[in-house]
Every structure is written in C-alpha cells, then in structure tokens.
Amino acid sequence: xxxxxxxxxxxxxxxxxxxxxxxxxxxxxxxxxxxxxxxxxxxxxxxxxxxxxxxxxxxxxxxxxxxxxxxxxxxxxxxxxxxxxxxxxxxxxxxxxxxxxxxxxxxxxxxxxxxxxxxxxxxxxxxxxxxxxxxxxxxxxxxxxxxxxxxxxxxxxxxxxxxxxxxxxxxxxxxxxxxxxxxxxxxxxxxxxxxxxxxxxxxxxxxxxxxxxxxxxxxxxxxxxxxxxxxxxxxxxxxxxxxxxxxxxxxxxxxxxxxxxxxxxxxxxxxxxxxxxxxxxxxxxxxxxxxxxxxxxxxxxxxxxxxxxxxxxxxxxxxxxxxxxxxxxxxxxxxxxxxxxxxxxxxxxxxxxxxxxxxxxxxxxxxxxxxxxxxxxxxxxxxxxxxxxxxxxxxxxxxxxxxxxxxxxxxxxxxxxxxxxxxxxxxxxxxxxxxxxxxxxxxxxxxxxxxxxxxxxxxxxxxxxxxxxxxxxxx
Numbered sequence: 009x010x011x012x013x014x015x016x017x018x019x020x021x022x023x024x025x026x027x028x029x030x031x032x033x034x035x036x037x038x039x040x041x042x043x044x045x046x047x048x049x050x051x052x053x054x055x056x057x058x059x060x061x062x063x064x065x066x067x068x069x070x071x072x073x074x075x076x077x078x079x080x081x082x083x084x085x086x087x088x089x090x091x092x093x094x095x096x097x098x099x100x101x102x103x104x105x106x107x108x109x110x111x112x113x114x115x116x117x118x119x120x121x122x123x124x125x126x127x128x129x130x131x132x133x134x135x136x137x138x139x140x141x142x143x144x145x146x147x148x149x150x151x152x153x154x155x156x157x158x159x160x161x162x163x164x165x166x167x168x169x170x171x172x173x174x175x176x177x178x179x180x181x182x183x184x185x186x187x188x189x190x191x192x193x194x195x196x197x198x199x200x201x202x203x204x205x206x207x208x209x210x211x212x213x214x215x216x217x218x219x220x221x222x223x224x225x226x227x228x229x230x231x232x233x234x235x236x237x238x239x240x241x242x243x244x245x246x247x248x249x250x251x252x253x254x255x256x257x258x259x260x261x262x263x264x265x266x267x268x269x270x271x272x273x274x275x276x277x278x279x280x281x282x283x284x285x286x287x288x289x290x291x292x293x294x295x296x297x298x299x300x301x302x303x304x305x306x307x308x309x310x311x312x313x314x315x316x317x318x319x320x321x322x323x324x325x326x327x328x329x330x331x332x333x334x335x336x337x338x339x340x341x342x343x344x345x346x347x348x349x350x351x352x353x354x355x356x357x358x359x360x361x362x363x364x365x366x367x368x369x370x371x372x373x374x375x376x377x378x379x380x381x382x383x384x385x386x387x388x389x390x391x392x393x394x395x396x397x398x399x400x401x402x403x404x405x406x407x408x409x410x411x412x413x414x415x416x417x418x419x420x421x422x423x424x425x426x427x428x429x430x431x432x433x434x435x436x437x438x439x440x441x442x443x444x445x446x447x448x449x450x451x452x453x454x455x456x457x458x459x460x461x462x463x464x465x466x467x468x469x470x471x472x473x474x475x476x477x478x479x480x481x482x483x
Contacts, residue, residue, distance in 0.1 A: 186283045254286060
C-alpha cells in the first residue's frame with residue numbers, strides 16, 4: 009500500500025516523458041516526489057510555490073490526462089508545496105488543490121454573409137457567402153457545481169440547476185429563475201449551469217450576460233441601426249444566462265427586445281436562466297407579458313446560509329488557498345458573519361491578509377479582534393423597499409403614499425428623499441429606482457436628487473429631515 013503512490017507516479021512519468029521535451033521533463037518533473045494516493049487523489053510534493061504555479065500553467069492538461077489514464081476517471085491531483093528548508097528531514101509544506109484553468113469556449117457559428125459584404129482576404133477553405141462568428145461564453149472557470157457549497161439554503165435551486173445542465177431546454181424548468189439577496193451565489197450557480205452544459209454538450213452555444221451589459225449593447229445597436237443584428241445574435245444562443253434581470257425595470261424598449269428573444273429561444277427549445285433580487289411577482293417596472301413568461305418555468309430562491317453551510321464554505325476556501333486554520337477560528341467567523349457568502353469570504357481574506365502583513369499566527373484572539381471590527385463597520389445592504397419604509401415612518405405616512413399620483417407637497421418631498429437615498433445607498437440604476445418609487449422615469453429620479461441636494465443647502469428644516477433619516481438608515 010505504501011508503494012502504491014510511487015508506482016502510480018512512475019507510470020505517469022513514463023507517459024509524460026514521451027510527450028514533453030527532455031529538458032522540460034528534467035527541470036519540471038524529475039524533482040517531483042509522490043507523497044500519497046488516497047481515494048483517487050494523488051498528492052505530489054514540489055519544491056516551491058513558483059514550481060506549483062508553473063506546472064498548473066504549462067503542464068496541467070497532460071497531468072490530468074495522464075492521471076485519468078493511470079488511476080482512472082475521477083482522478084485528482086493535489087500538491088504539497090515546500091515553504092521551508094528543503095534539506096530538513098521534514099520540510100514545512102502547504103497543501104494546494106489543482107485549479108480549473110481550462111478556458112471555456114463556444115465553437116464558431118456559421119452565419120450567412122450579406123450580399124454587399126466580402127471578406128478582406130479570400131480564404132479557399134471558406135464556403136462563399138458564409139462567415140464564422142465566435143461567441144465568448146463569458147463564464148468564469150472557477151464557478152463550477154463542484155465549488156458551489158450545497159445546503160438547506162440553496163438545495164432546491166442547485167438541484168434544479170443541475171437538472172437543467174443535464175438536459176438544457178428539455179425540462180419543465182424553462183426558464184429557470186434564481187432569486188435572492190446580493191452575495192448569496194446567484195451568479196455562481198447560474199454560471200455553474202453554463203459550465204456543466206459545456207462539459208456535457210460541447211457543441212451547444214452558451215452565453216452569460218449581465219442585464220446592464222445587455223442594455224448597453226442594445227443601446228449601441230439602436231444608435232448604429234443594428235437592432236436586427238442584435239436580435240439575431242441572441243437568437244443563435246442555445247443557453248442564455250441573463251444576470252440581474254431586475255435591472256430592466258423601467259426600460260421599455262429593452263424589455264420589448266428581450267421579450268422577442270425570450271419567445272424565439274423558448275419556442276426553439278433553447279434554455280433560459282435568469283437571476284434577480286426578487287421573485288417575478290415582486291418585480292416592479294416590468295411589462296406584465298414578460299413577467300408572465302418568467303413564471304412559465306421554475307422560480308427558486310437562495311436564502312442566507314445556515315451555520316453548517318457557512319462552515320463548509322470557509323473550509324473549502326482555506327483548503328483552496330492552501331492555509332490551515334483551527335476549527336475554533338472558523339467557527340468564530342461563521343458565527344459572527346452571517347449575512348451572505350460574499351461577506352463571509354471577505355472576512356476570511358481580511359484575516360489572512362492581516363496575518364501575512366503583520367507576520368502573526370491566526371489565533372482566536374486575532375480573529376475576534378478583526379471580525380468584530382468588520383461586523384461593526386460593515387454596511388447593511390439596503391433595499392429600496394426598506395429605504396421607502398424608513399422615510400414614510402419618519403413622516404408618519406403609509407408606504408403606499410409614495411406610489412400615489414398626487415402633487416401634495418409632503419408626499420412629493422418624501423418621494424424625492426426616498427429616491428435620493430436609494431441613489432446614494434444602493435447600486436440600483438435610476439430607471440430601476442424610479443420604477444419602484446412612484447413608477448417614475450430616470451429623469452424624475454435625477455431631478456429629485458438635485459432638488460434634495462439644493463434644499464439641503466438652502467433649507468435648515470429640510471436639512472434636519474435628511475440628516476435624521478440618514479442616521480436611521482445607517483443604524
């Protein structure tokens with residue numbers, strides 16, 4: 009059993025030797041020492057962090073293929089990177105898993121050329137009247153299902169996403185709409201579906217796009233009289249992942265265009281995956297016909313992760329970064345940073361940075377000191393609904409009053425203040441803020457912000473209103 013890892017590595021070396029230059033083999037493979045083989049995971053020891061990074065960058069493909077050939081499907085590689093004196097009997101090492109550096113690509117699409125277009129260089133291998141179109145899927149290789157920690161908070165959404173990835177466009181989950189607050193992993197899960205589709209169906213064209221990016225592209229296409237080309241481009245996609253669809257609020261022309269794209273893709277049996285901060289029923293400033301289509305498939309939410317899920321997220325993060333932390337430190341972080349995954353990972357990164365900069369061991373005391381400071385100073389992610397409620401409570405009026413079509417001074421003033429704080433304290437677009445507060449357009453929101461700024465400078469009582477509300481929002 010002890011020699012199993014050595015035997016496996018020797019077999020790997022025999023294959024690698026025939027596929028890389030002898031100088032590269034001598035430099036990069038001979039210094040490697042096999043450490044152990046457990047559950048199809050081969051651990052090898054390398055002399056330095058640079059050595060590890062170079063192997064991952066230059067030779068990872070041949071390493072993966074050779075491992076699968078020698079050990080079988082599901083074989084994985086793990087590194088012990090020597091960080092201390094290599095000559096000592098037991099050098100200080102740090103464990104790293106192998107990274108997923110494979111670039112995800114779509115195959116070029118063949119599209120007809122317009123009659124008045126001619127290629128600048130005549131290629132004998134291209135059929136006349138045909139050109140190739142390369143669509144970048146815009147997927148991050150790290151956002152896989154393997155790296156997505158499953159828990160009670162996301163089980164339904166993850167299971168549905170995996171089912172979609174196995175049979176895109178062929179399930180009842182079309183569209184699949186994933187919603188939840190910021191930082192809970194919507195983008196990661198949506199991209200994981202796309203990556204899994206590319207693994208299983210390499211010929212399918214997958215595209216991830218953020219709603220703001222889609223809006224920018226549409227505006228550009230309209231300006232250049234290329235709306236039809238824009239439409240046809242998106243209609244060629246097999247799996248369309250649209251992130252932050254709530255950003256379409258108040259943008260009627262964009263919604264109309266996406267409506268046509270949605271219809272075409274759905275009718276052709278293509279898969280649509282959407283993410284939003286709210287379920288369809290709560291989205292404001294959206295066309296009813298579009299909302300009804302969002303409800304055709306499955307709507308699944310992502311909730312705040314529970315303690316066990318937060319612990320698993322932290323364990324995976326420290327493992328990936330090659331760091332060892334005690335369970336009591338991880339438990340402290342998981343107990344005190346509870347809002348979302350992004351804050352959780354941010355707290356861990358801050359702790360690691362503090363430790364490295366000050367050359368201090370990460371103890372429970374150090375963790376407590378830093379985490380308490382982070383939790384105290386962290387900004388709560390405010391919603392437009394919450395801001396509206398705080399403003400209305402301050403002026404002693406119902407929230408519904410902001411939606412009323414009235415010119416009463418006190419209601420107009422409250423509406424303007426709500427718009428002002430929504431603009432300064434959230435990441436929502438002007439159009440989205442206007443759609444949710446009184447069904448107004450972006451110009452009205454802009455005017456409201458200018459009015460509030462002017463009145464703060466000229467009206468003492470008004471300035472007191474704004475300062476009081478600001479304190480309540482930042483409590």
